[in-house]
Amino acid sequence: MFSHLHVPQRHIAPGSDRMEIRCPQVSMQIAFYLDPAAEVFVRGLFQDQAFRLGDRYSQVDLRVAQVALLPLPDLGPGLVFLRPISPLVVARKDVRGIDQYLDPAHPDFGELLLENLVAKYLAVCQETGQPVDPQAQESPLHYALPPGQKPKARLITLKADTAQATRVKGYVQFVFCLQAPPVLVALGLQAGFGKLNAQGFGMVEVVEGKKLGDVLGE
Numbered sequence: 001m002f003s004h005l006h007v008p009q010r011h012i013a014p015g016s017d018r019m020e021i022r023c024p025q026v027s028m029q030i031a032f033y034l035d036p037a038a039e040v041f042v043r044g045l046f047q048d049q050a051f052r053l054g055d056r057y058s059q060v061d062l063r064v065a066q067v068a069l070l071p072l073p074d075l076g077p078g079l080v081f082l083r084p085i086s087p088l089v090v091a092r093k094d095v096r097g098i099d100q101y102l103d104p105a106h107p108d109f110g111e112l113l114l115e116n117l118v119a120k121y122l123a124v125c126q127e128t129g130q131p132v133d134p135q136a137q138e139s140p141l142h143y144a145l146p147p148g149q150k151p152k153a154r155l156i157t158l159k160a161d162t163a164q165a166t167r168v169k170g171y172v173q174f175v176f177c178l179q180a181p182p183v184l185v186a187l188g189l190q191a192g193f194g195k196l197n198a199q200g201f202g203m204v205e206v207v208e209g210k211k212l213g214d215v216l217g218e
Contacts, residue, residue: 001192001203003029003085005053018058025065029085031203033124033191043067055160072189073206075182081146082178082185082193086203087154087170089195090116101169104151104176110143113194114180121187135181142179149174158199170194170201 009023034042050063090112091099102109118136125132145151151174158166178185192202 001031001086001197002200003203021060026062029070029203031190031192033187043069072186075185075206077182079177079179080185081175081207082188082204083175083207084170084172084193084202084204087156087168087172087201088193088204089168089170089201091195103153104145104149104171104174109145110176113143114141114178116194117180117184117188120191121184124187124191133181133183136184139181140179141184142177144177146175146177168196168199168201170196175207 006027007019007021007023008026009021011020011022012018046064046067048064050061052059052061054060088104089101090104090106090109091101092108092112094100102112118141121136122132124130151171154170154172156168156170158164158168189204189206191197193204194202196202
């Protein structure tokens with residue numbers, strides 16, 4: 001998964017969906033579940049790589065100038081406050097088999113979010129052969145949306161301008177609270193929360209201290 005592209009200087013014309021980059025460097029965060037022994041390999045995998053970003057109408061050529069490994073925050077027992085830095089997608093299929101996207105205040109949002117997180121954890125354990133932490137299956141899991149927030153919907157088209165184009169709705173600009181074992185929260189920080197993580201959705205950051213007070217208006 002990956003964050004939005006951070007562009008310190010940019011221009012977007014009113015009514016346009018195009019962005020003009022006006023700075024020499026941009027940045028983004030990427031995250032995935034990884035064996036610690038492979039971290040050095042990953043740094044070398046990305047360093048100095050060149051790629052083109054965009055669609056059929058607009059592109060920009062970029063080269064990786066620096067790779068920095070960000071440590072996971074200390075995660076203890078108790079509540080943790082999280083904020084999406086890419087749209088968070090939670091959905092369930094209706095009787096027609098079509099995804100219905102839920103907003104963070106929907107009564108089923110938290111249950112589906114946590115079910116998805118546990119399923120990811122069990123899949124990782126099965127794939128890697130590591131034992132399942134009993135707390136991950138037996139501890140109570142809780143989700144809450146602190147009041148007074150207005151999460152913002154983002155409607156994004158995957159594979160735009162192709163026959164396979166798909167519209168996906170995710171939410172940003174809100175903070176949610178989880179009570180879950182640290183092993184589950186850590187996996188969510190590395191592999192993503194919600195659906196479509198491989199397409200960049202569901203990246204979150206831990207919010208605490210003054211930052212949390214500012215977000216919640218305290």
